[in-house]
Amino acid sequence: MIKVAMTGVYVDDVAAAHAFYTDVLGFETRLHMDLGDDTLLVTVGAPGGAQPELQLVLEPGRGPIAQSYRGALYDAGIPCIVFSVDDLRAEYHRLRGLGVRFTHPPQRQGPVLAAVFDDTCGNLVQLIQSEG
Known part of the structure; x- marks a missing residue:
């Protein structure tokens, strides 16, 4: 059986993204390695041993391919990644209270409740809550 082990998002600034994804979104640091020349290798994951x-x-999203890819997604309003939550409305209010800017509030999209926010690092991120 093949499973997803890692996936990535290109970000403007790895250190700033690390702070946002841990301090605001609540992920925990899994790996934080300084590779020199101001290059960081950082991974985060669900807190408390989940997944x-x-x-x-x-x-790092500085290269021309990453910049074109991210810019096209952002301009089209397409999230680069989707995270699931147990209570989307509560998470929406918590994140708004922390200053997170949503491009659309929670709304039904087929079998899920969904919302999209700007991660402050060059991406749109979608949150979903299963309604089933």
């Missing part, structure tokens, strides 16, 4: 095998790599 220990799954990590999100915060990738």
